[in-house]
Amino acid sequence: MTTTPSDHSAPDRAPRHTRFARGLALSGALLAGSAFAQTAPKANWNLSDMPSQEGRVFVVTGGTSGMGYEDAKALAGAGAQVVIAARNPRRGEETIARIREEHPGAQVRFEAVDLSDLASVRALGERLNATLPRIDGLINNAAIMAPPERSVSADGYEMQLATNYIGHFALTAHVLPLLQASDAPRVVTLSSIAAQRGAINFDDLQFEQSYDPMVVYGQSKVACLMFARELQRRSDAGGWGITSLAAHPGVAVTELVERGPGLDSEQGRQWSANREHFHTAAEGALPTLYAATAPEAQGGVYYGPSGEQELRGPVGLANVPAAARDEAAAARLWAVTETLAGVRYP
Numbered sequence: 001m002t003t004t005p006s007d008h009s010a011p012d013r014a015p016r017h018t019r020f021a022r023g024l025a026l027s028g029a030l031l032a033g034s035a036f037a038q039t040a041p042k043a044n045w046n047l048s049d050m051p052s053q054e055g056r057v058f059v060v061t062g063g064t065s066g067m068g069y070e071d072a073k074a075l076a077g078a079g080a081q082v083v084i085a086a087r088n089p090r091r092g093e094e095t096i097a098r099i100r101e102e103h104p105g106a107q108v109r110f111e112a113v114d115l116s117d118l119a120s121v122r123a124l125g126e127r128l129n130a131t132l133p134r135i136d137g138l139i140n141n142a143a144i145m146a147p148p149e150r151s152v153s154a155d156g157y158e159m160q161l162a163t164n165y166i167g168h169f170a171l172t173a174h175v176l177p178l179l180q181a182s183d184a185p186r187v188v189t190l191s192s193i194a195a196q197r198g199a200i201n202f203d204d205l206q207f208e209q210s211y212d213p214m215v216v217y218g219q220s221k222v223a224c225l226m227f228a229r230e231l232q233r234r235s236d237a238g239g240w241g242i243t244s245l246a247a248h249p250g251v252a253v254t255e256l257v258e259r260g261p262g263l264d265s266e267q268g269r270q271w272s273a274n275r276e277h278f279h280t281a282a283e284g285a286l287p288t289l290y291a292a293t294a295p296e297a298q299g300g301v302y303y304g305p306s307g308e309q310e311l312r313g314p315v316g317l318a319n320v321p322a323a324a325r326d327e328a329a330a331a332r333l334w335a336v337t338e339t340l341a342g343v344r345y346p
């Protein structure tokens, strides 16, 4: 009998929270490797290591909650001008008020966008191009995870793929001129340990034939990671001048589970029982903030927690799953997504 990495016959004696998180990541599937030069971050990098962001302009999608909120707060606190882009203007206003409580002079504003709706993403791109001088950092962070039932976006695409991946692919294309107006533009795209079980289902990208919520989430997150790396390759080849990086938070306590599978689902119950073992949102934001601001962070590199199975711990180099190292698949996905998103990169 052949044995696969996920084929365990011995009882799993790992702590319950580790077993829960493995459900997201498929134990044993982590594979190191990257064609990009990579140097490990300074030990225990944290907000006190973040250089001043005075004069820099950031756009953070999904900045009204969880890691996106922590990204926006930290960047604004370091002096950056920050645009938070998410769906709900009321939450946007509350978020700005919360940030200003801590940082009274914070330069932060809200822009409404539904990333699952390409017309809304295009409209956001037009507003940003009309109002910003440039973008120094775009943080592609917003996401939904594993809604129990399949649904489709305004454009007819599976909702997780549309929100997490296609919307960010389109937004990045729309703001490319603003990124190129910066002297050192960065694009940071959020992936997940769930990408370890992700593969691109080219035969049924929209999961019309079967719908497993976490498999579909995994596809969307491996697509985000492939996008981040392919963007760096295309920027290098075409001289676009963009540094594209990827990050993941490990597992962090945010609204993602509550708004996805729900707290009364099996996954939600396990989640609630283990919350104290996971990162806070502020800890989970550190790999993204490192990628967005550390002078030594490198294009094409994937940052995440350096602890066991990357579930938590100080910022380190994350393992890139095999599916995300397949450059032919990344190029194919890019071409397919240009058609789906109705955008053309240079």
Ligand SMILES: NC(=O)c1ccc[n+]([C@@H]2O[C@H](COP(=O)([O-])OP(=O)(O)OC[C@H]3O[C@@H](n4cnc5c(N)ncnc54)[C@H](OP(=O)(O)O)[C@@H]3O)[C@@H](O)[C@H]2O)c1
Residues within 6 Å of the ligand: 061, 062, 063, 064, 065, 066, 067, 068, 085, 086, 087, 088, 091, 113, 114, 115, 116, 140, 141, 142, 143, 144, 163, 190, 191, 192, 193, 194, 248, 249, 250, 251, 252, 253, 254, 255, 256, 257, 259
């Ligand atoms: N939490 C974790 O353990 C974990 C693990 C691995 C990876 N991640 C990744 O980390 C990132 C942040 O997740 P989180 O845990 O902080 O999630 P969260 O607390 O649920 O926040 C998600 C944010 O995305 C926004 N959003 C959702 N759908 C949107 C849409 N259609 N258009 C625009 N904005 C939308 C939400 O705002 P509105 O609803 O107001 O629009 C909210 O601000 C995601 O990319 C996620 O995949 C999280």
